[in-house]
Amino acid sequence: MRRITVLSVAGAVTVVVAVTSFMLSRTLAVREPIAIVTSAKVAEPPLITGTLSSRQVPTQVQVPSPSAPPVASLASAEVFPISSVASPRPVCGNPDALGVSRVVEIDTAGGPGFGFEQFKAYDFLRDREVVLTFDDGPWPGNTQAVLKALADQCTKALFFPIGKHAMWHPEIVKQVAAAGHAVGSHTWSHRDLSKLTVEQAKEEFEKGVSAVRAALGTSEASFFRFPGLRNPPEMLAYLGTRNVGIFSTDMDSFDFKIRKPEQVVASVMTKLKKHGKGIVLLHDFQHPTSLALPALLAQLKADGYKIVQVKSKDPVITLPEYDEAILKEFGSGTVSTRPTSSVVRTVSE
Numbered sequence: 001m002r003r004i005t006v007l008s009v010a011g012a013v014t015v016v017v018a019v020t021s022f023m024l025s026r027t028l029a030v031r032e033p034i035a036i037v038t039s040a041k042v043a044e045p046p047l048i049t050g051t052l053s054s055r056q057v058p059t060q061v062q063v064p065s066p067s068a069p070p071v072a073s074l075a076s077a078e079v080f081p082i083s084s085v086a087s088p089r090p091v092c093g094n095p096d097a098l099g100v101s102r103v104v105e106i107d108t109a110g111g112p113g114f115g116f117e118q119f120k121a122y123d124f125l126r127d128r129e130v131v132l133t134f135d136d137g138p139w140p141g142n143t144q145a146v147l148k149a150l151a152d153q154c155t156k157a158l159f160f161p162i163g164k165h166a167m168w169h170p171e172i173v174k175q176v177a178a179a180g181h182a183v184g185s186h187t188w189s190h191r192d193l194s195k196l197t198v199e200q201a202k203e204e205f206e207k208g209v210s211a212v213r214a215a216l217g218t219s220e221a222s223f224f225r226f227p228g229l230r231n232p233p234e235m236l237a238y239l240g241t242r243n244v245g246i247f248s249t250d251m252d253s254f255d256f257k258i259r260k261p262e263q264v265v266a267s268v269m270t271k272l273k274k275h276g277k278g279i280v281l282l283h284d285f286q287h288p289t290s291l292a293l294p295a296l297l298a299q300l301k302a303d304g305y306k307i308v309q310v311k312s313k314d315p316v317i318t319l320p321e322y323d324e325a326i327l328k329e330f331g332s333g334t335v336s337t338r339p340t341s342s343v344v345r346t347v348s349e
């Protein structure tokens with residue numbers, strides 16, 4: 001098992017240096033605006049991926065106890081890669097919980113793609129079934145609020161953390177996995193892979209996978225989502241060789257453009273009503289989304305939607321050279337994996 005110092009003082013210096021270029025890359029990834037009008041009255045500034053200065057930690061956050069193949073991918077047309085999985089039902093203290101109606105396991109051999117916005121081969125959801133996905137985390141406060149809302153409803157989701165965020169907050173990624181959610185990856189620094197060379201894009205992908213592994217201390221789900229849902233054909237082919245499942249979406253909530261929690265709920269429910277089912281893209285990175293989630297889950301339950309939990313048949317396999325690159329960039333070769341709060345403590349100010 002690889003062990004590193006994730007947030008040592010030296011690592012923090014690296015983070016500061018990385019922030020400027022990272023902000024620029026996030027700007028490039030913004031997609032088309034949505035019809036929902038945002039409110040100028042909301043005091044909260046939007047979070048920008050990768051910027052430490054935009055941290056907002058909600059008060060009274062409680063952390064749940066750990067407890068036909070895609071056109072351009074290499075998946076085989078003959079092998080439907082999903083199967084329902086018998087799984088013991090965890091004890092749920094909420095008799096009215098949304099819960100999990102079905103658990104599916106995905107065989108990611110050949111790099112199958114999911115989500116009708118881009119991949120139409122594998123339509124595995126039944127009417128009124130929903131897969132919840134959360135991108136761009138982990139982020140202090142927001143991710144834990146999402147975890148608490150999911151735990152309160154005894155339901156499960158799929159997370160796509162950004163590599164740098166995972167390295168900054170490995171303890172939060174561990175909380176996500178400990179709560180039983182699937183953890184995929186979402187590149188190292190959220191760059192638009194369609195604007196990079198193939199080699200640069202591969203590095204963004206591989207470092208993202210290695211970062212999540214380093215944060216967790218073990219390999220997780222072999223799932224990936226492209227930043228901005230921009231998937232160059234060369235990378236679809238590459239992910240096929242890496243046996244990584246690709247998640248697009250059936251409906252994008254565009255929550256990263258919404259400042260009011262109730263509008264996040266309305267965005268998701270309106271699109272679900274239109275589609276009848278689907279893989280929903282949300283962001284645990286976004287504070288309004290974290291605030292919206294209890295109401296969103298309650299509304300899903302009230303409207304008769306059912307949550308499908310998605311698992312990866314096999315864990316993702318990282319490449320040693322990128323595991324080492326992560327160590328050099330963040331770990332300085334040491335083996336401590338303690339969180340910053342236990343390494344650096346303010347004793348006087």
Ligand SMILES: [Zn+2]
Pocket residue numbers: 135136186190227228
């Ligand atoms: Zn993203």
